Amino acid sequence: MDEALLNELGQRLDAIPDPAGAGGLVANGRIVGLTEKRGRIDCVVEAPAEGAAAFSALVPAIKAALEAAPGVKEARVVLTAAARTRPPKRARLSEAATEQTRRAAPVPAARPEHVRAVLAVASGKGGVGKSTVAVNLACAFARLGLRAGLLDADVYGPSIPLMLGLTEAPEHRDGKLIPLEAWGVKALSVGLLVDADQALIWRGPMASQALTQMLTQGAWGTADEPLDVLVVDLPPGTGDVQLTLVQKTPIDGAVIVSTPQEAALADARRAHALFQKTGTPVWGLVENMSGEIFGRGGTRAEAERLGAAFLGEVSLDASLRQGGDSGRPVVADQPDGEAAKAFMEMAKALAGKLR
Incomplete structure (x- = not known):
């Protein structure tokens, strides 16, 4: 991703307050993936398991912030939830969600909703x-x-x-x-x-x-x-x-x-x-x-x-x-x-x- 666009998106995302604590989404390490392809932005946001509902309500605002950036035609936001094993650290945004290697405990799951088998x-x-x-x-x-x-x-x-x-x-x-x-x-x-x-x-x-x-x-x-x-x-x-x-x-x-x-x-x-x-x-x-x-x-x-x-x-x-x-x-x-x-x-x- 272009460095200028990366910085622009980072500033816009960090201006959105983290529902789970003081600071913005970038500063608190919530953005674990950010990629760009032909004007489309894919953003992966990691929420704490116990506060996933608040982050889910935030998805439209994140999408709007990304799509307001120059050159962005469309933004897709994917929300994940994880139980953190240590306090979040401030880190520079990664261009690939797959480079995120922080340990996260699996969230307990029941049978998928509306699935018979x-x-x-x-x-x-x-x-x-x-x-x-x-x-x-x-x-x-x-x-x-x-x-x-x-x-x-x-x-x-x-x-x-x-x-x-x-x-x-x-x-x-x-x-x-x-x-x-x-x-x-x-x-x-x-x-x-x-x-x-x-x-x-x-x-x-x-x-x-x-x-x-x-x-x-x-x-x-x-x-x-x-x-x-x-x-x-x-x-x-x-x-x-x-x-x-x-x-x-x-x-x-x-x-x-x-x-x-x-x-x-x-x-x-x-x-x-x-x-x-x-x-x-x-x-x-x-x-x-x-x-x-x-x-x-x-x-x-x-x-x-x-x-x-x-x-x-x-x-x-x-x-x-x-x-x-x-x-x-x-x-x-x-x-x-x-x-x-x-x-x-x-x-x-x-x-x-x-x-």
């Missing part, structure tokens, strides 16, 4: 096609007539925007993030809040906080039209983000994705153990990339060994890669293909378990 899609190992499975399952639920949502919880490597063809940032309205819609699915991702080429340099607690905020602040449904299922695409592994989700939010079930070879199955066992230890039902395992290269049947055998259901296999197919890269999931764009049919069968089996 939450389904986590997980893998112990990266690169097994977990996001591909999550996207196509969500689209398959939508094709079955269910109101489906997709939350990209892989905050360090968000790929859902690319796979769904989404580029715009979500709006912030009445204290809620408004999910974008594609292929009949409502979606939120950190990748929609920062530039695609920015590295997310967040400590574990900040990543967990991002997940909690998207869960609790996402306008997923209404009392009249609740979301039937929210699919959560978890990052690989068994770290902070996974623990935040299973400990803070009631999870109805989890699906574990693996490729057939032992290197991936060993990590799938660890993911299964995490869900067992946290009391999260595992609704089944999915074998992805079946075929000559990685083999076939390893995930089915592992599911039997673990006493879990085997939901099906998806062959290694160029159409899956092409659909993901172009933002056209095969379930929606090529419904007659073998891969799409496999995902539809999985969705039918899982739909029977939804509340």
